[in-house]
Amino acid sequence: MAAAIETKQLTKSYKARQAGTINVVDHLDLHVEEGEIFGFLGPNGAGKTTTIKMLLGIIYPTSGEGFVLGKEIGDMDVHRLISYLPERPYYYEHMTGLELLKFYGSLFGITDKAKFIALLEKVNLHRDMTKTISQYSKGMQQRVGLAQSLLNDPKLLFLDEPTGGLDPIAHREIRDLILSFRDEGRTVFISSHELSEVELICDRVAIINKGVIARQGKLTELLKGGRIEITAEGVPESLLKNLNLPDSNLRVLASGLMLDMPEENDPNGVIDAIRSQKGRVISVVPRRKRLEDLFVETVTVKGGKS
């Protein structure tokens, strides 16, 4: 598959408060494939927004290069094929939802009212399209933002913290919309520090901390290394000890024995052994590694502030 976004050693530095310069984005190598939802994760101040602004040509890299849909960043033609939802966006409050789409549509030369209404329907705002933005809730504002981001039928969307500051219901609406974008074949680049959100929808992620990418890859691969807990009763401790499972712990509980082992081990082998001794398996609980664990691990190991 072709790359939707590719950066090579992309760097942005600012003058530091004391002396010298600081690399806010530091030799970044990003690779986002077409058609995927890519999560760009990092604590506040990690350099996410700065990276997105560089990719959009709003600010200029200090060094390195970047390509968006195969074109070098800053190429105006690409702006017809992409869209951007800024962090905590603001829309001209005196406009109605419909007027807002008209305004942004005219920036592309789009004047088709039926299209505006269809987009408002998609984000479930068609009943509120004659209300002004100042009367919209935060979630509604974010949805009208997503509607305007679809005006040009973009191949690639940049969403900067799209669920920041929203309540759980609004979260869910936004999440479902983002998933529908992927189903329509669009590439979605989401920056976020809300991991539970991203975990649910992203195909691949990069974790950035202090401008440096700490991890990048498929979510399923990054989250490998979970553990499984098997609790059983009516079997001797020696039986489970003799299985010689690497990296496993055996604990004696009131209700029986609990074996805690890496998920790579086959739980069926353990269960068979227990049952062959007429033991009873009480529970098998996978303790999957969560993005949050990975995140905390990555960020604290590298000495990040959060």
Next chain:
Amino acid sequence: MKAIFAIASTTVGEAIRRKVLLIILLIGVLFIVVAPGLGILSARSETTVLKSFMLGVTQGVSAIIAVILTVYMIPNEIERRTIYTILSKPVQRWQFLVGKYLGAVMSLLLMMAMMSAVMALMFFLQQQSKNAAEIAELLKGPMMYFVQMSLLAAVAIFFSTFVAPLVNFFLTVGVFLVGVFFNPLFQSLQDNQNTATLVKKAAWAVNTFLPNFANYNVQNPLINQNSAIQNEGRYYLGITVYGVVYICILLILGILIFDRREV
């Protein structure tokens, strides 16, 4: 072109809803409305005083509106991040800046037209005059002020591409006041045989590089028949062309700076 117009008309939509501007406009209109009743008017020179008072209020209020309207225009777009959504569309920075400027000019036109209409009406009521020519003569003032304020708006937009709003405010007001009050002084310094060469050069520089806002102060010739401008049409055309050329230069410089700037 469509993008520029969309940005401009959105700017107007915002401007006419800004409370500060509306309040200033309202105060100006109020002054004009009560002007005929002011006791300070001596019977003999009543008309003259009334005219200069109305024109003075129109000019002053327009200048305040022009500065407040434009100084925060670009910084606000950046602060509220509305500029990012716009620039991520196929809109070039020059289109954005020109759209914003045209929006400012259109807003000024709207507000100044309203003030002028009230002024014409009040003058008509006070004079009980059916003399349309006199009112038309009076309205030449706001027309020239409009060119003046468009130039002032261009100065503010130009500065706003590289300085902070507060600094911009003082710079713009400074350039305006120098242009309005001191330009004639510099002109006489420049023309006077006895001026030292260095002072002359400095006066020449100020006159040449700073916009000559005093050109547009046409109230005196409009009010006093004695000091009427010779060849009026040509003079008005001349200062309008001067204004437009100056505005274009300011906008081009502003665009060159804005294009390289991080927003």
